Amino acid sequence: MKVNVGNDLYLKGRIGWKGLSKSEYLDKSQYRIINGYSLKDGYVDWKIAGFISEERYEESPEIKLEINDILISKDGTIGKVGIVRKLELPSTVASGIFVLRNIIEDKLDTEYLFQFLKSSNFKNFINRVKAEGSTINHLYQRDLIRLEIDVPYIKEQKRISKILKDIDDKIEVNNKINQELEALAKTIYDYWFVQFDFPDANGKPYKSSGGKMVYNTELKREIPEGWEVEKINEVIEVKDGTHDSPKYIENGYKLITSKHLKEGGLDFENANSISEVDYININKRSRVDCGDILFSMIGNIGTVYKVEDETMDFAIKNVALYKTSDNPSLKNYIYMSLKGYYMEAYMANVISGSIQKFIGLGSLRKMPLLLNDEIIAAYTNKTKHIFRQKTNLKKQNQKLAALRDWLLPMLMNGQVTVGEAKAQLGMVAEENVKYE
Structure with a gap:
């Protein structure tokens, strides 16, 4: 029909x-x-x-x-x-x-x-x-x-649409779980690094138990005695994407800009494609590796994405690149810092532009980063299971989305049966992403 x-x-x-x-x-x-x-x-x-x-x-x-x-x-x-x-x-x-x-x-x-x-x-x-x-x-x-x-007939339509909606629903459930997991990691971060009630040597909350605080002129607030504040580019390398405007082609490598940067993933579908030559030249300056962090610099400033994709076949423009892959022990702490209190306060003073808002690479490199190796290591250890589960669910969603996008036309064109689709879905659902 x-x-x-x-x-x-x-x-x-x-x-x-x-x-x-x-x-x-x-x-x-x-x-x-x-x-x-x-x-x-x-x-x-x-x-x-x-x-x-x-x-x-x-x-x-x-x-x-x-x-x-x-x-x-x-x-x-x-x-x-x-x-x-x-x-x-x-x-x-x-x-x-x-x-x-x-x-x-x-x-x-x-x-x-x-x-x-x-x-x-x-x-x-x-x-x-x-x-x-x-x-x-x-x-x-x-x-x-x-x-x-x-x-097809209405009964077959309903069978096809149900399995596709089941995939969408599973992706949505995983996204909600990840939002809750990140909220939990943020709560711990705020408690330890904003309120400074991390566990002291006796297991008591530091500031509330009378831990000594000193005034820091750069942050314009008191911080625990012995803690340091450094510019983030003194801790890790901070770059940005290309400043050029490469020619777009129909099929090629994707160019990710700030508008394609989403916390739940990179919007490859709406990103433009560039040639292999442009892709190689851009990545000489700003290659993205697994474990890096991306940060939108223009428009919707401050969207943060931690790169855990298995394939890196894209380049970046109007996006800041934090090379946390070179220092993975700081990755999750810096990720939360870029999404948290200190970055929000800092951006309020450095964002430029009257019509199109943007933040420059120089400003991003000078962002103050609060440091205490012992407490950061303790935070990393306490939250590692949270971030591992987030990564697991995000990778499962990527596999589910790829399966859904493949199944959509195949089911509707009759090239795959509902039974075969259910088998494929079961394999993805049961797959356990392994970590070192």
Whole structure:
């Protein structure tokens, strides 16, 4: 059976003259709006979705959101797809997003439709539209209504969509566990290195038990007696990525910039590709190795990513590189320091730019780092199991995501059966990542 988006489904977008300017967004209201920034690949990030007035919400009833509506970005990074899993407040979309609603649920499983739109099948459709001459940075409704989807019988759709959703759900569970693990590591870090209640020689909290404190002029606060403060580049090497703008090609090595730097992973899908020659030249200056830390320098400044990827086939631009791979005993401590109190306080004084905010390499190299070898070693030992479990789950998620992306078209094209997919999923789920 074929499903045609224009004839069989509900597809709407915000009328152009009803677009909202940033000045119309509110700090708080009873009405939400999703724009391209809050629409992520696969989901809606409600934490950064906007607020609008009741009048603006009511003026476009055709795009009032319902549970299980599928959202598709049509501007900027076109083809991002998310689904509305929950609605705590009445919500709508900005002008850069389509609302796609399944109105033939007896013939088409909504989850199957969502998974199809995440697959390479949909990406291939967008690429064909581009090849036919449509504007590259915009997906038009006149193009999207032409999309036809071959679907099996509804029972088979549900079987396929269930296994794909099971993978998504497992990835989400792992991400939540990792958030909790990192929160635990941060709690210990703050207790020891911000409040200075690390265990003293008698096992008691140092500062609360009367441990001697001295004023440090660089940090502008008291620190434990005997501790030191040094510029971070005196402890480890700090570099940045290329300053050049290499030519982008269709297939090649990925160039990771600040906008592709995510705490949960690197966004290879939306990163541009460069030639092998450019890749080699960039990496002469700033090669990334497993165990290094990346830090976004422009735009969304301060996103920190600890590199634990098995393959390093990418280069960096507008990203700071902390060579913690050269001193792995400090890796987790520096990682938490870059995400913590001292870095936040330091950045408040050194970030530049009136329109596009950025932080320079010179400033990053001068960041003050609090040092006490004994307490840092104790922190590393106490939290090593936390970070190992985080790494384990992150690697499992990378394998699950790769499996899902491979299975999506294979299941839908009939090249892999549901039974074969379940076997593949079981192998990944049972795999135990080993550490030295």
